[in-house]
Amino acid sequence: MNVARCASVYVTRVGGTGASTSLKVEERRVAVGDLLVGMYVCRLDRDWAATPFPLQGVAIRSADDIAALAEYARYVFIDIEMGLGPPDKPLATLAPSQPRTEADIRKLPGRIVYHDTAAFDDELPRAREAQGKAAEFAGRILDDVRKGREIPADDVRRAVEPLVCSILRNNDAFFWIESLRKRDAYDYSHALNCSALAAAFGRHVGFPEDVLGDLASGGLLLDVGKLRIDGGLFARSGPLTDDETVQVRRHVELGLQAVDSSDPLPLHVQDMMRTHHEREDGSGYPNGLTGGQIPLLGRIAAVIDSYDAMTSHRSHRKAVGKHVALQELYRARGTLYSAEIVEQFMQCLSVYPTGSLVELSNGQVAVVMAQNAARRLWPRVMLLTTPDKRLAEQFLALDLMAQPGDKAGHLRIANTLEVGAYGLDPAELYL
Secondary structure, three states, X not given: OOHHXXXXXXXXXXXXXXXXXXXXXXXXXXXXXXXXXOOEEEEEOOXXXXXXXXXXXXXXXXXXXXXXXXXXXXXXXXXXXXXXXXXXXXXXXXXXXXXXXHHHHOOOOOEXXXXXXXXHHHHHHHHHHHHHHHHHHXXXXXXXXXXOOOEOHHHHHXXXXXXXXXXXXXXXXXXHHHHOOXXXXXXXXXXXXXXXXXXXXXXXXXXXXXXXXXXXXXXXXXXXXXXXXXXXXXXXXXXXXXXXXXXXXXXXXXXXXXXXXXXXXXXXXXXHHHHOOOOXXXXXXXXXXXXXXXXHHHHHHHXXXXXXXXXXXXXXXXXXXXXXXXXHHHHOEOOOEOHHHHHHHHHHHOOOOOOOEEEEOOOOEEEEEEOOOOOOOOOEEEEEEOOOOOEEEEEEEEEHHHXXXXXXXXXXXXXXXXXXXXXXXXXXXXX
C-alpha cells in the first residue's frame, strides 16, 4: 500500500515491549481487587455464559461493579482503549512493520492507534466510490482466475487500495455502504467482504498500513481457487463423497497456483491463503495444523472467512444474523478458532455490527448504521418501521447515544433480529 495515496491518515504509535506469540493488543490482565472505576472489563478468567454479566463487557462505574465481579472471578482482562489502563504497566502490542515472513510479523516495534479523519456523513460518498472501484477490480481479477489466467500481485494491491483507504478514513462508512449493496454471486461478494473485514481487523489491532493492504489482499484471494473447481460441489446441500471432499479442499492449492509466480505475493499473504481452513484443534485442512503451528494471518483469516460465510446467503444455506455468527465463533473459540482473535474480532465489529437489523424498545425496527466507540450498546441507527412494524414513510437516522431529554425515555436496542425479519432487506429499501 502506498501511504501517500490514502489521504489524511491520522495515527498514533504506541511503544511495544518485544516479541510475542499471541495477539494481545488492548487487553491487560488485572486482579479483581486492583480494578478501578473507569476501567472496562472485556474478558473474564471464565466463560461469560456462567455469569450474569453481558458478553460484550462490563464498564466499571462504581465499587458495586467491582464487588459483583469479585463474586465470579479472581482476575479479569481490561480493554485499555475502552477505559483506564493499569498504572505503570508496559503495553504488550503486535504491530508488524514491512513484514515478509511469519517471524517478521512477530516483531513488535509498537502498534498504531488509528483515528477517523473523516466524519461518517462526509465519508459516505467516498466510501460508495471506493466500494464500487474495489468491486470492479475484484470482479476483473476473479474473472481472470475463472478463465485460467494468473493474477499479478500488483493487480491485487490496486484492487484493495480504494477499500483500505476508505476504511482508514472512517471504518463505519464503508461497512454501511457495503451492507446496502445488493449481493452478487457468492464468490464475488465473499471475496470483497473478506477483504474489507480483514482490513478493518488490521486497523482495529493496530497493524501498519502496508500490512492492512496485505490483509485485504489475502482476504480477497482466500477462496479464489474455488473458481477452478466444479461449482456444483459447493452448491450441494447434502454430504460430499470422499473424492468430492478431496476436490473441494484442493481450492487452497489452486488458489495459490492462480497467483503469478513472477510477481508473487508476500510470504505471509501466501500463508494466509494456505492456512485459512486450518483449525486450532487440528481438525482443519490441508495439513491438520494446531494452535501456534498456524500462522497468525491464517488464524485471522479463519475467523473472517467463517464469519462471512455464515452471514451470507448461499444456494444451500440461508444467512444467519451477524450476532448469531459472532455467538457461533465465540462458542468455538479455543477449539476451532484462536480465542484471542475471536475476542478481538468481536470488539472490532462491536456488539451490534453495522448492517444488523435490531428492534428498539418501542417496537420500531432499525438497521445499525455506525458504532459509538464510547458506548457500544448505543450505536447510530436508521429507523425502518413504525412501532407496529409498518414500513416508515421516511427513513430517519437516530444516534441512540445523542438522544435529548430524560434518559429514562430514551430508545434503546431491545432485541437483535434475523436476516429478513418482517420482510425487511436494507439493500432493497434504497437507503
